[in-house]
Amino acid sequence: MRRGMPGWRRLKGLIRKESYQIIRDPSSIAIAFVLPAVLLFIFGYGVSLDAKNVPLALVVEQPSPATASLTGDFQDSQWFEPKHFNDIHAAQEALRHRKVMGILWLRSNFTRELFSGGPAPIGLFLNGVDGNTARIVAGYVQGVWGKWLVRYAQSQGREVILPVNVEQRIWFNPEVRSTNFLVPGLIAVIMTLIGALLTSMVVAREWERGTMEALLVTPVRLREILLGKLIPYFVLGMGGQILSVAMAVWLFEVPLRGSLWVLMGVSALFLLAALGMGLLISTVAHNQFVAGQLAIFTTFLPAFILSGFIFDIGSMPGWVQAITHVIAARYFVQVLQSVFLAGDVWPVILVNSVALVIMTAVFMGLVRLRSRKRLE
Amino acid sequence: MFRRIWALVVKEFMALLKDKTSRMTLIIPPLFQLFIFSYAASFDLNQVNYAVYNQDPGIASRELLGYFKGSPAFKLTATLDHLGQVAPAVNEQKVLMVLNIPQDFTRNMLEGRSGQLQVIIDGRNSNTAMVLLGYINTIVTSFSTQWSKDHGWASPPTELKVRTWFNPNLESRWFIVPGIVGLLTLVVALVVTALSVAREREAGTFDQLLVTPLHPAEILIGKALPGIIIGLAEGSLIVFLTVNMFGVPMLGGLGALYLGMGLFIVSAVGLGLMISSIAVTQQQALLGAFLFLVPAVILSGFATPIANMPELVQNLTLLNPLRYFLVIVRSVFLEGAEMSLLLPLYWPMAVIGVVTMVIAGWLFRNRLY
Numbered sequence: 001m002r003r004g005m006p007g008w009r010r011l012k013g014l015i016r017k018e019s020y021q022i023i024r025d026p027s028s029i030a031i032a033f034v035l036p037a038v039l040l041f042i043f044g045y046g047v048s049l050d051a052k053n054v055p056l057a058l059v060v061e062q063p064s065p066a067t068a069s070l071t072g073d074f075q076d077s078q079w080f081e082p083k084h085f086n087d088i089h090a091a092q093e094a095l096r097h098r099k100v101m102g103i104l105w106l107r108s109n110f111t112r113e114l115f116s117g118g119p120a121p122i123g124l125f126l127n128g129v130d131g132n133t134a135r136i137v138a139g140y141v142q143g144v145w146g147k148w149l150v151r152y153a154q155s156q157g158r159e160v161i162l163p164v165n166v167e168q169r170i171w172f173n174p175e176v177r178s179t180n181f182l183v184p185g186l187i188a189v190i191m192t193l194i195g196a197l198l199t200s201m202v203v204a205r206e207w208e209r210g211t212m213e214a215l216l217v218t219p220v221r222l223r224e225i226l227l228g229k230l231i232p233y234f235v236l237g238m239g240g241q242i243l244s245v246a247m248a249v250w251l252f253e254v255p256l257r258g259s260l261w262v263l264m265g266v267s268a269l270f271l272l273a274a275l276g277m278g279l280l281i282s283t284v285a286h287n288q289f290v291a292g293q294l295a296i297f298t299t300f301l302p303a304f305i306l307s308g309f310i311f312d313i314g315s316m317p318g319w320v321q322a323i324t325h326v327i328a329a330r331y332f333v334q335v336l337q338s339v340f341l342a343g344d345v346w347p348v349i350l351v352n353s354v355a356l357v358i359m360t361a362v363f364m365g366l367v368r369l370r371s372r373k374r375l376e
Numbered sequence: 377m378f379r380r381i382w383a384l385v386v387k388e389f390m391a392l393l394k395d396k397t398s399r400m401t402l403i404i405p406p407l408f409q410l411f412i413f414s415y416a417a418s419f420d421l422n423q424v425n426y427a428v429y430n431q432d433p434g435i436a437s438r439e440l441l442g443y444f445k446g447s448p449a450f451k452l453t454a455t456l457d458h459l460g461q462v463a464p465a466v467n468e469q470k471v472l473m474v475l476n477i478p479q480d481f482t483r484n485m486l487e488g489r490s491g492q493l494q495v496i497i498d499g500r501n502s503n504t505a506m507v508l509l510g511y512i513n514t515i516v517t518s519f520s521t522q523w524s525k526d527h528g529w530a531s532p533p534t535e536l537k538v539r540t541w542f543n544p545n546l547e548s549r550w551f552i553v554p555g556i557v558g559l560l561t562l563v564v565a566l567v568v569t570a571l572s573v574a575r576e577r578e579a580g581t582f583d584q585l586l587v588t589p590l591h592p593a594e595i596l597i598g599k600a601l602p603g604i605i606i607g608l609a610e611g612s613l614i615v616f617l618t619v620n621m622f623g624v625p626m627l628g629g630l631g632a633l634y635l636g637m638g639l640f641i642v643s644a645v646g647l648g649l650m651i652s653s654i655a656v657t658q659q660q661a662l663l664g665a666f667l668f669l670v671p672a673v674i675l676s677g678f679a680t681p682i683a684n685m686p687e688l689v690q691n692l693t694l695l696n697p698l699r700y701f702l703v704i705v706r707s708v709f710l711e712g713a714e715m716s717l718l719l720p721l722y723w724p725m726a727v728i729g730v731v732t733m734v735i736a737g738w739l740f741r742n743r744l745y
Contacts, residue, residue, distance in 0.1 A: 045689060164490065166493050173505070178503060182680075293401045
């Protein structure tokens with residue numbers, strides 16, 4: 001107890017010093033509040049995988065009531081913005097110049113084949129450079145075409161029966177709104193940046209200026225110095241997190257099906273890991289310059305690509321999947337997507353929380369180890 | 377004059393390369409990331425875990441499930457025997473999808489009616505769900521076609537024949553890997569430049585530089601050249617590896633690619649120097665670098681198409697050099713585009729480069745905090 005009290009006072013002193021530093025250089029506050037607000041705002045509105053108004057060339061070589069009803073369906077669809085072309089060469093030129101994403105080609109023999117019992121061929125050309133979008137567009141075309149087919153057959157007194165009728169149930173996000181999964185994922189990416197940005201330079205700065213050594217000759221312990229660095233930035237970071245969640249729920253209308261307390265608890269764990277990573281960068285680098293370079297390289301792109309926020313981890317090769325385990329954002333993304341969209345799924349929450357605790361412990365352990373070594 | 381600039385360039389290189397950590401930072405992460413990201417970043421699905429709840433003892437369901445088992449995209453991990461097991465398996469992310477086949481599946485199909493196949497998909501990542509749905513439809517269609525043929529069903533009155541240009545198998549790796557070339561080149565250019573002026577300002581050496589006979593334009597060139605040289609060197613290495621290790625086809629000419637890369641690096645270096653000269657401390661410069669880098673990557677069309685963005689955001693992306701470079705890299709690699717076709721993409725980057733350099737040079741003298 002007697003040893004504990006002065007320790008607490010020393011810690012309070014350190015926290016106060018760090019807080020003054022935060023208030024005097026407004027960039028830390030900007031990092032915690034402006035960065036998430038600006039980024040979430042741009043991304044929440046800007047990023048979407050739902051193709052809409054896809055420019056599609058329609059080439060009808062010989063118009064007839066049948067072709068008119070098909071092209072009419074494309075005209076009415078919210079997915080497409082049809083552009084009419086008279087011949088296939090002009091349309092192909094447009095495809096080559098990226099003016100249109102695809103071409104629907106009804107040849108001159110389409111109507112004749114249709115009446116003689118078919119199957120009448122419909123050609124669909126797609127620009128496959130962006131394979132994912134091409135696949136989505138092909139799916140939309142198939143959807144419009146399939147509906148038309150059933151209606152057309154009925155109008156001819158025929159019935160189209162497909163051997164298998166697929167009834168799809170997409171759980172947690174039935175209208176497949178990509179904002180619902182992108183915004184929670186973006187929160188994880190943004191919080192990774194905030195955590196690393198806040199702390200990656202603070203220790204390096206003290207080493208660079210020599211104030212770290214001055215601190216170490218005082219009775220202050222290393223543990224207290226680290227805690228003194230961590231606590232003020234943790235408070236700032238949680239502020240940023242609360243802002244992000246509020247924006248997700250109220251601005252982007254992402255449903256929050258799990259409980260807010262679980263969300264905040266896991267966020268706190270994640271933030272500790274992210275801050276720990278920043279401290280580690282700061283300790284490994286000899287100066288702010290290198291710390292900054294390391295932060296740019298090691299935080300954003302890995303969190304963006306390897307966290308499962310947008311690319312499915314399960315489909316990556318085994319050795320890449322193994323690497324994703326050292327990316328803290330990976331665990332946070334899983335929890336965020338589950339808690340927002342599915343609810344409190346405890347097996348998912350617990351496994352990932354444990355992983356975050358382990359990562360925090362490893363980062364902090366390494367920071368302590370490296371800091372001691374540097375004195376020798 | 378040339379010698380003065382050269383002395384500054386040498387000094388900048390020394391600042392970047394003199395210590396080991398700094399040298400490693402410039403070389404190791406981009407190469408590692410190229411390697412890892414090229415394998416990681418793909419929208420294609422592989423070995424998706426799925427479960428089957430099959431109540432139908434008939435042959436039709438067995439044949440259909442055979443199609444799924446034969447596909448490399450899917451991996452059967454559980455066979456369920458009552459409906460209550462479906463929800464936990466999906467909720468806990470044990471499987472991404474469940475195929476639910478009702479009792480009367482085969483009977484319906486043998487009597488000329490449609491069999492109902494229910495697929496339950498975890499929609500937490502809705503893009504994965506959409507891609508998965510596409511895969512399922514492909515498999516079901518090929519099964520249906522075979523069944524129609526075997527059992528003498530009437531064929532539908534029309535058929536859709538899909539052909540894709542430039543990337544016939546719709547491999548998203550071909551789309552993503554050239555994109556990574558752009559991403560890493562941008563990061564390298566920023567890493568080299570974004571902190572360089574801010575560091576000298578913080579250390580006070582920038583004031584000293586300003587009182588030397590060096591003209592601000594010369595300082596600007598001296599600061600920009602190392603970034604351009606390192607950017608071009610690493611960019612070339614990344615392109616080389618992309619072609620030779622990942623087998624992405626390179627249909628176009630190197631001239632068209634390098635003109636784009638040169639202009640892109642100049643614009644990225646200009647942006648980096650501008651950020652660096654606005655900032656007073658390195659912490660602020662780092663913040664500035666991220667405030668530019670993150671939107672530049674996410675709003676570049678790297679993973680999510682620009683065409684899907686609202687008009688306002690689309691207009692905003694016109695200021696983003698990465699947006700133009702990504703189209704250039706992909707067109708040159710996959711479409712074999714020629715320089716003349718890419719002209720509308722070259723000049724905006726040149727404009728961004730010139731404007732940001734001028735602003736940076738002006739700030740050298742006019743921002744003495």
